[in-house]
Amino acid sequence: MTKETKPKKVWATAEFETSTDREDICSWLMIQCGATGCQIEPLDDKNIRIVASFEKENFTETELKNLRACFEEYYLGECLQTLKIVALEEQDWLTKWKEGFHPFDIGEKLQVCPSWWMDKRSELSPARKHLFIDPGMAFGTGLHATTRYCLGAIERIEEPGDVVDVGSGSGILAIAVALLNDKANITAVEIDAIAVENSCYNFKLNGVDKRIEMLTGELELVADRKFDTILSNLTCEDNMALLPEYAKILKPNGRVICAGILLEKLERLLHVIENTGFAIVDQDTSNGWAGITLMQKAGACAK
Numbered sequence: 001m002t003k004e005t006k007p008k009k010v011w012a013t014a015e016f017e018t019s020t021d022r023e024d025i026c027s028w029l030m031i032q033c034g035a036t037g038c039q040i041e042p043l044d045d046k047n048i049r050i051v052a053s054f055e056k057e058n059f060t061e062t063e064l065k066n067l068r069a070c071f072e073e074y075y076l077g078e079c080l081q082t083l084k085i086v087a088l089e090e091q092d093w094l095t096k097w098k099e100g101f102h103p104f105d106i107g108e109k110l111q112v113c114p115s116w117w118m119d120k121r122s123e124l125s126p127a128r129k130h131l132f133i134d135p136g137m138a139f140g141t142g143l144h145a146t147t148r149y150c151l152g153a154i155e156r157i158e159e160p161g162d163v164v165d166v167g168s169g170s171g172i173l174a175i176a177v178a179l180l181n182d183k184a185n186i187t188a189v190e191i192d193a194i195a196v197e198n199s200c201y202n203f204k205l206n207g208v209d210k211r212i213e214m215l216t217g218e219l220e221l222v223a224d225r226k227f228d229t230i231l232s233n234l235t236c237e238d239n240m241a242l243l244p245e246y247a248k249i250l251k252p253n254g255r256v257i258c259a260g261i262l263l264e265k266l267e268r269l270l271h272v273i274e275n276t277g278f279a280i281v282d283q284d285t286s287n288g289w290a291g292i293t294l295m296q297k298a299g300a301c302a303k
Contacts, residue, residue, distance in 0.1 A: 012059060013086045014052045014067070017043065018079045024145045024287040025262070026050055026071075026079055033067050059085055074262075103130075106148060107155040109180060112172070115205055129179045132205045133172055134198065146259035149284055149291025150233050151176050153257045156282075160184045161228030162251070166219060166242065167191070171199030171212075173231045178208035187213045189221060219245055230256040236265040240272045247276050250296060255281070259291040266290050 014035070018026055020042075027038040030052035041049040059067070064085075071077050101114040103124055111128040124130055154160070154176050161184065165174040168188035177184050190196045196216050203209035215221045219242060228251050232239055239258045246256050256278070261269055263285060273280065273294060282293035 011088050012054045012056050013088055014054065014059075014083060015049060015086060016080055016083045017047060017049050020046055020048050021287060022076065022079060023048055023050070024289060025074065026076065027052075028144065029070055029074065029076070033070050057087055106151045109155055110151060110176060112151075115202075118205075131172065131175055131179055133170055133175075133202055134205065145286040145289045146233055146261075146291060147172060149259050149286070149289075150231060150257055152284075153282065153291065153293050154231070155180060157181075157229065157255070159228075161254075162226065163187065163229040163231065164189060164222055164225075164227045164249075165231040167232070167234045167238070168199050168214075169195050169233070171202040173233060174199070174212050175202060175206050175208055177229075177231075178211050179206065184211075186211060187215060187222060187225075187227075189215045189217065189219060191216070191218055219249075222249060225249060226251045228254045230254070232256060233259040236261045236269050240269055243272050243276045243278065247278070247296065253295065256294040257291070258294065259289070261290040261292070263288050263290055 014030065016026075023040060027040070027050060030038055030050065035052035035054055037053050039051040039053075041051065043049055068077060068080055071080055103111055103113040103117055105111050105125070105128065109129055110131055111125050112131050112133060113124060115132050115134040117124065118132055121130070150173050154173065160177055160181050163174070163177050163184050163186045165171075165177075165186070165188045168174055168190045171188060174186050174188045177186050188199060190199060193216065196214060200209065200214055203212050203214070223245070227249055230246050230250060232242065232246070234242070239261065243256075250256065258269075269292075270280075273292075277297050278294040279297045280292050281295050284291050
């Protein structure tokens with residue numbers, strides 16, 4: 001009797017060329033449009049090819065129209081002039097995709113490593129904490145400027161205390177806190193079921209699953225608690241909407257680490273920051289994105 005062979009899954013990849021300085025924003029937009037991951041291929045000093053994977057065999061005309069509209073909303077429509085849709089069998093795509101991920105250093109203490117490097121620990125930097133991550137389908141591999149800012153800010157906190165990671169995605173920020181701070185009490189909150197599954201897998205991968213409380217749902221799940229550190233690597237709009245709620249659950253002298261903020265939207269967020277009694281104590285920009293750390297002004301209190 002012939003054993004039936006399971007058909008290989010087919011992925012559609014959207015490939016296009018753009019300038020190096022647009023890597024972060026274009027990758028982010030692809031994720032927002034449903035991509036499960038992005039591979040970056042350098043072409044020369046100034047240009048790259050972005051290969052975004054989608055769990056589908058092809059794109060409909062409507063889907064392509066929506067993809068272009070998403071880029072045009074951010075004045076990046078010309079980036080898709082070289083757009084090419086290619087179908088790849090699962091094994092071919094996974095091999096190609098994994099080639100784009102390599103260990104890299106963050107700050108002075110962390111080395112972020114793809115999960116398939118666990119068997120090659122001897123090749124990793126012995127002086128750093130190794131944070132293993134399976135990029136999976138959730139956004140947040142440490143490659144993006146917003147995630148890099150958050151990881152750097154986490155490293156600079158000596159005593160993070162009670163921490164909540166809002167919209168934890170891959171779980172990379174919560175894991176970083178656990179690896180760098182033995183005494184931190186960490187809660188991760190995520191509404192997306194796929195991201196929750198991915199986070200829990202990554203927690204176990206790093207041996208910190210017993211130290212991180214994973215909650216599925218929205219911020220209201222922790223509305224009756226207080227935190228020393230709030231991690232908020234979301235969108236500018238999400239941060240604007242949540243800042244008043246953060247003010248209610250933040251302990252005195254606590255801090256909020258915000259990222260995912262496009263520079264052209266930063267001014268809008270600054271207005272909300274002022275109105276909610278926060279002050280910026282740290283700020284950085286990279287590749288069109290901003291990251292900020294906030295503390296409540298003296299005398300400010302949540303209403």
